[in-house]
Amino acid sequence: MSKVFTTSxxxxxxxxxxxxxxxxGDVYDLTKFQDSHPGGKKILQRVxxxxxxxxxxxxxxxxxxxxxKTDLLVGSLDSKPKAETKAEPAxxxxxxxxxxxxxxxxxxxxxxxxxxxxGDQIPFADPSWYQSYHSPYFNETHAALRAEVREWxxxxxxxxxxxxxxxxxxxxxxxKEMGRRxxxxxxxxxKYPTQYVPNGVASVAPExxxxxxxxxxxxxxCRPGSGGxxxxxxxxxxxxxxxxxxFGSKALKERILPGILSGDKRICLAITExxxxxxxxxxxxxxxxxEDGKHYIVNGEKKWITxxxxxxxxxxxxxxxxxxMNGISLLLIERGEGVSTRRMDCQGMWSSxxxxxxxxxxxxxxxxxxxxxxxxxxxxxTNFNHERMGIIIQSLRFARVCYExxxxxxxxxxxxxxxxxxxxxxxxxLAHMARQIEASYNWLENLIxxxxxxxxxxxxLRLGGPIAGLKAQSTVTFxxxxxxxxxxxxxxxxxxxxxxxxxxxxxxxxxxYAIPGGSEEIMLDLSMRQSLRxxxxxxxxx
Numbered sequence: 001m002s003k004v005f006t007t008s009x010x011x012x013x014x015x016x017x018x019x020x021x022x023x024x025g026d027v028y029d030l031t032k033f034q035d036s037h038p039g040g041k042k043i044l045q046r047v048x049x050x051x052x053x054x055x056x057x058x059x060x061x062x063x064x065x066x067x068x069k070t071d072l073l074v075g076s077l078d079s080k081p082k083a084e085t086k087a088e089p090a091x092x093x094x095x096x097x098x099x100x101x102x103x104x105x106x107x108x109x110x111x112x113x114x115x116x117x118x119g120d121q122i123p124f125a126d127p128s129w130y131q132s133y134h135s136p137y138f139n140e141t142h143a144a145l146r147a148e149v150r151e152w153x154x155x156x157x158x159x160x161x162x163x164x165x166x167x168x169x170x171x172x173x174x175x176k177e178m179g180r181r182x183x184x185x186x187x188x189x190x191k192y193p194t195q196y197v198p199n200g201v202a203s204v205a206p207e208x209x210x211x212x213x214x215x216x217x218x219x220x221x222c223r224p225g226s227g228g229x230x231x232x233x234x235x236x237x238x239x240x241x242x243x244x245x246x247f248g249s250k251a252l253k254e255r256i257l258p259g260i261l262s263g264d265k266r267i268c269l270a271i272t273e274x275x276x277x278x279x280x281x282x283x284x285x286x287x288x289x290x291e292d293g294k295h296y297i298v299n300g301e302k303k304w305i306t307x308x309x310x311x312x313x314x315x316x317x318x319x320x321x322x323x324x325m326n327g328i329s330l331l332l333i334e335r336g337e338g339v340s341t342r343r344m345d346c347q348g349m350w351s352s353x354x355x356x357x358x359x360x361x362x363x364x365x366x367x368x369x370x371x372x373x374x375x376x377x378x379x380x381x382t383n384f385n386h387e388r389m390g391i392i393i394q395s396l397r398f399a400r401v402c403y404e405x406x407x408x409x410x411x412x413x414x415x416x417x418x419x420x421x422x423x424x425x426x427x428x429x430l431a432h433m434a435r436q437i438e439a440s441y442n443w444l445e446n447l448i449x450x451x452x453x454x455x456x457x458x459x460x461l462r463l464g465g466p467i468a469g470l471k472a473q474s475t476v477t478f479x480x481x482x483x484x485x486x487x488x489x490x491x492x493x494x495x496x497x498x499x500x501x502x503x504x505x506x507x508x509x510x511x512x513y514a515i516p517g518g519s520e521e522i523m524l525d526l527s528m529r530q531s532l533r534x535x536x537x538x539x540x541x542x
Contacts, residue, residue, distance in 0.1 A: 003027075025081075028068075039059070059498055114132045116143065119131075137212055146220060148201075164229060166350070169351055174232075179262040184263060187214055188241060188242050192206040194206045221234070222393075234390070236266065236267065236353075237307065239390070241260060242386055246382065247330070266311045266313070267307075271317040271380065280325075285319060286300055287331060295366065300358075302316070304356075305341075306355075307353045309354075329373050337363075389467060392440075398509075399436070405485060410426050436480060436481070447463060465528070468526040471520075472527070476520065486500075
């Protein structure tokens with residue numbers, strides 16, 4: 001049990017060999033931490049025995065407290081207000097039943113209940129259903145999953161994301177934990193695959209899993225504000241595994257999927273080439289049948305492949321026929337002889353493992369064909385909606401992170417004698433950020449609902465255009481919010497680490513969302529072409 005101190009007692013710990021400080025009413029022993037402090041010992045020694053809250057928040061964010069609290073917190077002041085006693089939340093395994101706020105509205109003789117408020121309650125920093133707004137999309141199972149994921153993220157991920165990004169590596173244990181928790185199996189855009197996963201997600205029964213649960217996992221994992229991290233744990237997997245699930249043979253899936261979904265093996269999508277990005281139909285990586293017809297022999301290169309440096313399997317687009325889209329097939333290539341990978345240095349997403357892949361006379365069993373020969377382009381197209389929805393979810397949460405960090409900073413930073421938030425120009429920036437985020441997010445909710453209700457073929461045809469449009473809208477929103485947040489933070493957003501760490505990192509990662517999955521320009525054109533084509537086929541009158 002932590003000790004209770006008076007301010008005079010803390011004041012006695014004011015020597016280099018006995019150094020305590022106070023931050024927000026909590027007492028920390030920094031005696032052994034001095035050598036590790038990036039600002040040096042003298043800064044700490046100047047506030048030894050004192051309340052250093054003002055100095056702390058000038059340079060740090062709450063992630064630093066969360067990271068070191070377990071090791072350095074020794075107690076609290078006797079004057080610190082006692083936290084309100086709250087009922088312990090039901091353990092994850094006891095979900096999905098959770099308490100709901102009794103906010104009831106009558107409409108057409110039906111009752112709709114808003115869920116409990118959740119999070120810090122900063123307006124627009126979380127989706128409106130986190131703040132007891134009524135929603136037709138979310139129920140207690142979604143709230144239970146949200147709480148489960150957030151608890152894990154805040155404890156085991158958020159405090160360490162910055163150092164993982166600098167190291168360009170996320171510990172393998174985090175990815176394995178994604179598998180153990182059942183999250184990997186829930187991120188495929190299909191019904192929860194219970195046949196390959198012995199234990200599902202603790203807070204949601206497999207039969208209740210829907211696309212909104214998938215969205216929540218992705219959204220909450222983005223809250224630490226690192227595209228490199230989110231792409232490390234679901235980037236290559238989220239686009240490389242669905243084609244295997246949907247188009248792989250039964251034998252192939254039974255052999256490979258258990259290892260992938262458990263987190264023991266990794267998979268990525270290998271389509272983009274040095275000379276073929278958005279123009280998928282013109283890729284040149286070649287696969288020829290061996291003389292005995294038992295293998296494809298693959299030669300070629302792939303570039304900007306997320307997670308490729310660590311992957312055991314590569315869902316690879318290859319040319320098996322003539323020119324154009326009708327000569328493309330999709331193969332599952334297993335790492336082995338002839339497969340080489342090297343890390344690429346990029347502007348951002350450092351911990352995502354961006355990779356240049358080379359295939360030299362790689363023998364791939366014909367049983368590893370996904371779908372039919374020369375019909376791989378169709379398989380790739382069915383994957384795009386799911387990939388783009390993932391980019392949209394991530395972009396909009398990162399836009400919220402930029403907004404939330406800006407609100408928090410604007411409420412503590414003072415200029416010209418008053419807080420930043422008291423300057424109308426700052427409130428205007430926040431307002432423009434919020435309006436774009438909320439408009440885009442409501443479009444996202446609607447499209448997820450449509451994806452959940454439509455069959456895959458109908459969704460691919462009817463929703464391809466709107467999803468492409470929202471993909472462009474969400475990345476433009478993200479870029480706008482990153483820039484405005486950078487202006488609000490000023491110089492703090494230009495240096496890595498410290499209070500502006502999230503904003504600085506996300507600013508560098510904007511291009512990784514605006515270009516992959518279809519650039520904004522191509523997406524906007526596609527959204528119109530596809531939507532008009534579908535409308536014409538369905539009887540549009542002009």
